[in-house]
Structures are given as structure tokens and as C-alpha cells.
Amino acid sequence: MNSVFVYCEIEDGQVAEVSMELLTKGRSLATELKCKLEAIAIGYKLDGIEKDIFPYGVDVLHIADDKRLAPYTTLPHNSIVVKLFQEEKPQIALMGASSVGRDLGPRVSSALHSGLTADCTSLVIGDHEDKKADKIYTDLLYQIRPAFGGNIIATIINPDCRPQMATVREGVMKKEILDPKYKGSINKLDVSKYTNDTDFVVEMIERHMEKSKVNIKGAGIIVAGGYGVGSKENFNLLFELAEVLGGEVGASRAAVDSGYVDHERQVGQTGTTVRPKLYIACGISGQIQHRAGMEESAQIIAINTDPEAPINSIADYVITGDVAVILPKMIKFYKANTK
Amino acid sequence: MKGYKIIVLAKQVPDTRNVGKDAMKADGTVNRAALPAIFNPEDLNALEQALRIKDKFPGTTITILTMGPGRAAEIIREGMFRGADDGILLTDRAFAGSDTLATSYALGQTLKKHGNYDIIIAGRQAIDGDTAQVGPQVAEKLGLPQVTYVEEVLAISKGFVTMKRRLERGVEVVKCPIPLVITVNSSAPDCRARNAKLIMKYKHAKTISEMQEANDDYLHLYNDRPYLNIKEWTVNDIDAVADELGLTGSPTKVKKVENVVLQSKGAKVITSSDEDMDQLMRELIENHTIG
Numbered sequence: 001m002n003s004v005f006v007y008c009e010i011e012d013g014q015v016a017e018v019s020m021e022l023l024t025k026g027r028s029l030a031t032e033l034k035c036k037l038e039a040i041a042i043g044y045k046l047d048g049i050e051k052d053i054f055p056y057g058v059d060v061l062h063i064a065d066d067k068r069l070a071p072y073t074t075l076p077h078n079s080i081v082v083k084l085f086q087e088e089k090p091q092i093a094l095m096g097a098s099s100v101g102r103d104l105g106p107r108v109s110s111a112l113h114s115g116l117t118a119d120c121t122s123l124v125i126g127d128h129e130d131k132k133a134d135k136i137y138t139d140l141l142y143q144i145r146p147a148f149g150g151n152i153i154a155t156i157i158n159p160d161c162r163p164q165m166a167t168v169r170e171g172v173m174k175k176e177i178l179d180p181k182y183k184g185s186i187n188k189l190d191v192s193k194y195t196n197d198t199d200f201v202v203e204m205i206e207r208h209m210e211k212s213k214v215n216i217k218g219a220g221i222i223v224a225g226g227y228g229v230g231s232k233e234n235f236n237l238l239f240e241l242a243e244v245l246g247g248e249v250g251a252s253r254a255a256v257d258s259g260y261v262d263h264e265r266q267v268g269q270t271g272t273t274v275r276p277k278l279y280i281a282c283g284i285s286g287q288i289q290h291r292a293g294m295e296e297s298a299q300i301i302a303i304n305t306d307p308e309a310p311i312n313s314i315a316d317y318v319i320t321g322d323v324a325v326i327l328p329k330m331i332k333f334y335k336a337n338t339k
Numbered sequence: 340m341k342g343y344k345i346i347v348l349a350k351q352v353p354d355t356r357n358v359g360k361d362a363m364k365a366d367g368t369v370n371r372a373a374l375p376a377i378f379n380p381e382d383l384n385a386l387e388q389a390l391r392i393k394d395k396f397p398g399t400t401i402t403i404l405t406m407g408p409g410r411a412a413e414i415i416r417e418g419m420f421r422g423a424d425d426g427i428l429l430t431d432r433a434f435a436g437s438d439t440l441a442t443s444y445a446l447g448q449t450l451k452k453h454g455n456y457d458i459i460i461a462g463r464q465a466i467d468g469d470t471a472q473v474g475p476q477v478a479e480k481l482g483l484p485q486v487t488y489v490e491e492v493l494a495i496s497k498g499f500v501t502m503k504r505r506l507e508r509g510v511e512v513v514k515c516p517i518p519l520v521i522t523v524n525s526s527a528p529d530c531r532a533r534n535a536k537l538i539m540k541y542k543h544a545k546t547i548s549e550m551q552e553a554n555d556d557y558l559h560l561y562n563d564r565p566y567l568n569i570k571e572w573t574v575n576d577i578d579a580v581a582d583e584l585g586l587t588g589s590p591t592k593v594k595k596v597e598n599v600v601l602q603s604k605g606a607k608v609i610t611s612s613d614e615d616m617d618q619l620m621r622e623l624i625e626n627h628t629i630g
Contacts, residue, residue, distance in 0.1 A: 073513075074475075074485055099506040103487045106472035110443060110479035115590030118470040121630075128594060142594065146627065148355050148467055153597040153627050161590035202484055202515045205501065209509030218525065221629060245629050278628045299628055301619075302606075312606060317619060321611035329611065333620040338630050 001035040003060070005090040005163065007081060008053060009100050010043035010070065015052045018096035018170035023056035025123060025173045026094055032125050033139055035091070036060060040084060042077050044070035050186055057178035059185070066191040068200055071207055072100050074107060075199040082111045083194050090163040092141050094123075097167035105167050115158035116165040117143035121172055128157055135159075141166065169246075214248065214264045221247030221278045224267055224294070227254035228283020228304060229323055235260050237327040238282060244331050250274065250294075252284045268293035280330075282323045286311025303327075342398030343495070343517075345389045346453075348446060348461035348477065349382040349403050349418065351411040355466050378414045381462025383530035385523040388492050389460050390422045390531060396495070400424045402453075406434060406445055412546045415569050419541040420533040425566065427453065428546050431573040436586030439472035444588060446473070447480030448577040458500065459520045463488060474522035486515050487522045546571035597627070 006026045009016035023039060030037040036059040041049050046065045053061050064080050081104065085093065093108075095101035097119045109116035122144040128137040141164040143156040158164040216222060223242040225235055235249070242249045250267040251260065267274055268290040279297035284290060286302070286309055294300070295314050302315035303326050312318045319326055353374035386401075393399040403418040403426035405411050415426030429449050437445065450456065459481075464471035471487070478485035490505040493512065500519060504511040505526045543557050546569045550561060561567055574584065582588060609615040624630040 071511075074487075078479075099488060099508075102471050103475060103485070106439065106470075106475035107479045107485065109472070109590075110440060110476040113440065113590065115438065115440065116470075116472060117591060118468075118472060143591075147469070148353075154593055155595040155597075156591050157594045158590050159592060202486065202513055204511060205514055206512035207509070209506075215526075278623065299623075315606045318606045318608045319611060319615075319619075320608070326611045326616070329613065329616040330620060333613075333617045334624075334629065336617070337620050337624055 001033065002089050002091040002162070003036040003038045004030040004033065005085070005088070005093040006037070006039045006058075007093065007095045007101065007104070008039050008041045009072075009096055009098060010041055010046070010049070013043070013045060013049075015041070015049065016096060016098065016100075016170075017175070018098055018101070018168070020052075020056060021170065021173040021175045022094045022096060022168060023053065023058060024176045024178075025168070026092075027057035027178055029092060029123065029125065029141070030057075030059075033091070038062065038088065038090070040064070040081065042069050042080055043072075044068075050184070054182050054184045055177045055180045057182050060187060061184055062187045062189055064189040064191050064194060069191065071204060072104075073200075073202050073204065074103055075202065076195045077104055078107045078111070079196065079199050080189065080191070080194040081108050084189070085112060085163060093163040093165045095165070095167045097169040101167045105165060109165050112161075112163070114161040114163050114165055115156075116167070117145060117156045117158075118167050120145045120166045120168050121153075123166060123168070128159060130159065140164070172246075214262070216248045216250050216265055216267065216274055217272050219248035219250075219274070220276050221245045221280075222250045222267070222274055222276045222294075222297075223247055223280045223282065224250035224252065224284060225255050225260065225282045225323070226252040226284030226290075227258060228285070229255060229260060230283065232260050234324055237324065241280070241327050241331055244334055245278075247276070247278070250279075252287075252290045255284075281311050281315070282327065284311055285309045286314070342396045342400065343392060343457040344455050345392060345399060345401045346450065346456045346459045347382065347386050347389050347401060347403050347418065347423065348459065348473070349386070349405045349414055350379045350462075350465045350467075351376050351405065351407050351414045352379045352465050352467040353377075376410065376413070378417050379462055379465045379467075381464060381466075381523060381525050382414075383462070384525055384527040385460045385462045385521075386418055386421060386423065387528055387530040388489070388521070388523050389458075392458070392492060392495065393422065402426060404429065404446065404449060404453075406430070406437075406442060406449075409546070409548050412549060412569055412571075416541060416544050417533075419544055420538050421531055422534065422537065425569070427570040427572055429572050429577075433574040433581070433584050436589060437584065438589035438591045439468070439470050439476060440590055441584055441586075441588035443473050443476030443480055444583045445574075445577070445579065446477050448579045449572060450477070450481060452577045457517045459483070459518070461520070461522050463522045463524050471522070474520055478520035481518075481520070483518055483520050484515050485520045485522070486513055489521050489523050490527045492521070541567070543567050544569055 008019040038060040040062040042064040124142040301317040302311045401423040406429040461474045494501040
């Protein structure tokens with residue numbers, strides 16, 4: 001039975017969070033399919049990296065270690081993965097839906113003529129009947145993802161091409177060590193056999209990792225706070241909820257003017273106009289200027305101590321109460337219902 | 340300096356950011372007719388990068404390549420109003436149902452046929468699919484290096500392009516030889532507005548199909564002013580293997596589609612009790628709003 005493969009992203013010699021989450025998912029898929037879980041780590045000075053990878057239940061770890069392989073550039077990583085997949089013929093290959101995985105995945109899938117589904121939110125094994133061809137496929141990977149700006153949820157399959165490739169965003173899957181003593185085997189790749197000199201044409205001139213810009217415009221979920229949040233400290237609750245839900249924090253002008261958060265998070269006429277799937281308005285009264293910037297949100301939850309707050313008139317859910325009480329409960333019950 | 344030959348890959352998309360109450364049909368499918376068709380936003384960021392290269396290097400030409408139905412010629416004209424020189428509309432029933440790989444194959448074959456490119460620039464992703472796959476896949480089909488997530492083209496010199504990339508957690512400056520494929524992020528500068536003179540110049544620009552439907556009054560224009568002819572290519576204009584196209588050429592298949600409930604049903608008033616909070620989070624997870 002062909003293996004499940006996970007491409008392990010390496011940042012500063014460390015396995016990326018998203019890769020550990022995918023190893024966890026990959027292990028459960030491999031167990032269900034009764035096959036091996038294999039991983040590939042590409043980078044420089046990777047000695048000992050297996051200690052961070054085997055505990056997730058990895059049976060074989062392929063390592064490509066060379067000075068020219070870090071930091072990540074597309075072409076050499078692509079050549080190694082493509083050649084290895086041609087040799088090993090995995091049935092499933094998973095990558096993070098990160099800056100790296102979303103750059104590498106499509107190129108690999110094009111070279112192998114295998115299908116790739118981006119940004120999956122769920123991966124499940126299931127069967128498929130092709131009525132036209134009168135053919136039944138067993139144990140396919142159902143790649144489930146939102147599409148169309150999040151307005152539909154699609155289940156994608158790759159009946160005929162292998163590997164079935166999918167990317168998943170960080171935080172979507174749960175990370176869990178299978179067995180700290182799990183022992184897999186290591187396969188060190190001869191990098192010169194897996195790459196060509198022409199793979200190194202892109203030159204890295206400068207590189208620095210920094211805090212990324214706030215992007216409330218593109219966020220699918222926004223937890224926004226107003227003057228009613230009361231303090232900068234209370235805003236931390238909004239950041240917590242946003243992180244748990246995979247969203248961003250927004251604010252009303254009153255909250256920005258009070259110094260609770262930076263101006264770049266301001267929603268409204270003088271800030272950013274947003275149309276997320278879900279807008280959670282915390283302690284925002286809902287002046288017209290603010291509403292103009294968010295009333296097209298698909299769903300609105302208004303949390304306010306004032307039952308007559310104008311924001312309530314455009315909300316789908318109205319919760320009358322204290323933000324400091326309600327937000328921790330939302331976090332608690334979200335976690336309780338997703339795990 | 341004779342400038343560069345730039346191809347901008349663009350897509351006409353339904354405006355999924357502007358989903359109104361009638362965007363979903365009763366049967367749960369998307370009502371495309373209710374959504375305005377727009378120039379994919381990040382493809383406009385890509386066009387702006389191309390226009391900036393053209394500003395700096397006189398003699399540069401910009402060709403917009405799009406695959407889609409006949410009406411997608413609208414975005415080619417839109418691009419011309421902002422400074423693109425011409426366009427190719429790739430349109431054929433044979434492309435229907437293409438996933439990203441079949442799309443990239445068709446675009447790749449078109450580019451091979453057209454040739455004559457130094458720099459291919461596309462938006463990072465289209466808002467109707469958000470896959471970010473077509474740029475890198477086209478690069479692979481053409482055997483070109485790719486530089487994704489570009490925020491700014493910093494310099495072009497001696498056959499190399501230097502660019503700033505905006506990643507999730509940082510920035511990189513990379514230098515890549517020409518020819519190459521670049522994909523541009525939404526964090527890059529917005530596209531400039533339409534230019535009044537260019538609107539006058541190109542407002543009658545049409546594909547052959549559009550000309551055939553159009554009023555005869557202007558038909559004489561197309562011989563006198565060749566720049567008004569938007570190329571319309573079908574599968575017969577590119578060397579394509581039929582099995583690689585459309586639904587047949589797409590390794591990924593859609594097994595099932597579920598509607599995400601969008602309608603506001605009037606405010607539900609709930610309390611902060613544990614029961615209500617638990618119920619709320621369940622509802623939001625079940626209707627795919629969160630989770």
C-alpha cells in the first residue's frame with residue numbers, strides 16, 4: 001500500500017507548526033489506510049531533525065541537507081519533491097497552506113499531473129462511485145474546503161491521479177504527538193542527484209521575517225471592539241477569540257481614539273470597509289459611520305450591555321451582557337464543540 | 340532600450356466579496372447572474388506592476404491573456420483603458436470545467452504558441468477559488484522560474500528582475516533571470532484608474548465575436564485601426580491535446596457542494612448563559628460560519 005507523505009517545512013532549523021499538525025493528520029490517515037507515514041525535510045544543518053518528526057508516528061523520513069536548500073526557494077525543493085514522489089509514488093501528499101506550501105504545491109502537482117486542493121479545512125477517507133464510468137473508487141481522500149469567497153463548501157476528490165495532494169492552513173488541524181519513542185528510519189538523499197544547477201537561478205538578496213501587516217480587509221472573521229470594551233487589557237480577550245476562530249481584530253473609531261488598538265484595525269467610513277463571513281461586534285454601539293463599514297458582513301453578532309444599541313438592528317444575534325464574561329465563554333464552547 | 344514584453348494573466352470573476360441576499364438560489368447553488376463580474380482584484384495589482392515597468396522602460400508592451408466566456412473580453416478592454424496594449428481572449432467550450440491544472444495547461448499552450456514574452460505577471464489568486472495555483476503551474480508548464488507573493492518590482496537590469504516578496508511572516512528580496520513568472524499580492528499598490536484618452540482610443544476594441552454582434556456603423560474601424568482587434572483564440576489556435584483540457588483534463592473533481600447559509604433571519608436575542616453560548620457556537624460551526 002502506497003504511503004501518505006507530509007512535506008515538512010523547516011524554519012530556522014525547526015519544523016514548522018503547520019507541518020507538525022499535518023504529520024498528526026497524516027498519521028491518522030495512514031493508520032486508517034493501513035499504510036506508512038513518510039515525511040520529507042529539506043534544508044540545511046538538519047542533524048537531529050528526526051527527533052522532532054518521528055514522535056508524530058513517522059515511519060520513514062527522507063532528508064535532503066545542503067547549504068543551498070535553505071532558506072527555501074522554489075526550484076530545488078520542487079525538483080527534490082517531484083523526483084522523490086516519482087520514485088515513492090505516495091497515494092496522498094500533504095503540505096502547509098503557507099507561503100512555502102502554496103508556492104511549492106502547485107508546481108509539484110503540475111509536474112506530476114496530480115490534482116491539488118488548496119486550503120482544505122477537513123480531510124476524510126471515503127469512497128466514490130462514478131456512475132458514468134460504472135466504477136467504484138475506494139479509500140479516496142475527500143478534500144473539503146470553502147470556495148466562492150466562503151459561500152460554499154466543496155468536497156473535492158482526485159479519482160485517478162496520484163498523489164492526491166492537499167494544502168491545509170496552520171491551526172486547522174490539531175497537533176498531537178503519537179509516541180515520543182516512535183522509531184522510524186532515515187533516508188538521506190544525495191542532493192546532487194535530485195537537483196540541477198539550473199534550480200539555483202533565483203538569488204536571495206535579503207530576507208527578514210517580521211510581523212506581518214494587519215489584514216482586516218481579507219479576514220473571514222472579525223472580532224471588533226468599541227469603546228464599551230473598556231480598556232486595552234480587555235481587548236486581549238478579542239485577540240484571543242480572533243486567534244481561536246482564525247480571524248482578525250477590528251475596532252470602532254471610538255476604541256482607536258481611546259488608544260485601545262492601532263488605527264490600522266479601524267472599521268468604518270474613515271477606516272476599512274469589511275465584508276467578512278462573521279463580524280462579532282463587542283461593546284460597539286453602532287453609529288452609522290461604523291455600520292457603513294461592516295453592515296454587509298454575512299452574519300453579525302452584537303454583544304452590548306445596552307439592549308437598545310443601534311448595532312442590534314442589523315445583527316443576526318444579539319447578546320445583551322458584558323464582553324468580559326461572554327468572550328471567554330465563546331472561546332470555551334467553540335473549543336468544546338470542535339475537538 | 341526597447342522595453343520588455345509583458346503578459347498579464349487575468350481572470351474575470353464573480354464578485355464574491357459582495358455577496359447579497361440573492362446570491363444563492365433556493366437549491367443551494369450559486370446564482371452567478373446575481374453577482375457582478377469583475378476584474379479579479381489581485382490581477383489588477385499585477386497589471387499595475389506591469390504598467391510601472393512600462394512607465395520606466397519605454398517600448399514595453401503589455402498583453403492581457405484571459406481564459407473565459409465571450410464576455411471576459413470586458414476585462415481586456417478594462418486593462419486597455421488603464422494602459423495595456425492588447426489582449427488575447429482564450430474561449431472555447433472545450434475548456435469548460437477546467438480545474439487549475441487544466442487551466443494552466445491551456446494557458447501554457449497559448450503562451451507557447453504566442454511566444455514573445457519576457458515577463459509573465461499574474462495576481463496571486465482569484466477570489467472565486469482562492470487557490471493561488473495557476474501562476475506556479477503556468478511557470479512549471481513553461482519551464483520558467485516563478486516568484487510568488489510579489490509586492491513590488493524593485494529593479495530590472497541586465498536580464499534580471501529584482502523583487503520584494505511579502506510572505507506570511509516576513510519579506511524577501513530576490514533576483515531572478517528573465518524570462519520568469521511573477522504572482523502579485525493584494526498588498527501591492529492598487530491599479531491606477533482608467534485613463535480618459537485610452538477610453539476614447541479603445542472603447543470600440545472588440546473580439547471577432549463581439550464585432551459580429553455589433554452595429555455595422557463601426558465595422559470600418561477595424562481595418563483602419565488594427566489595435567481595436569482583440570485576439571480571440573479557440574482550442575484550434577493552440578496545439579493542445581484534447582485529453583488535457585476541460586473536465587477530462589482535470590485531475591480534481593467536485594464530489595459535493597454545500598451551501599453556506601447567508602441569509603440574516605432577523606436578530607435572535609440570546610443570553611450569556613452557558614446553554615445559550617454553547618448553542619450559538621454549535622450553530623455557527625454547523626453552518627460553516629466558523630470552524
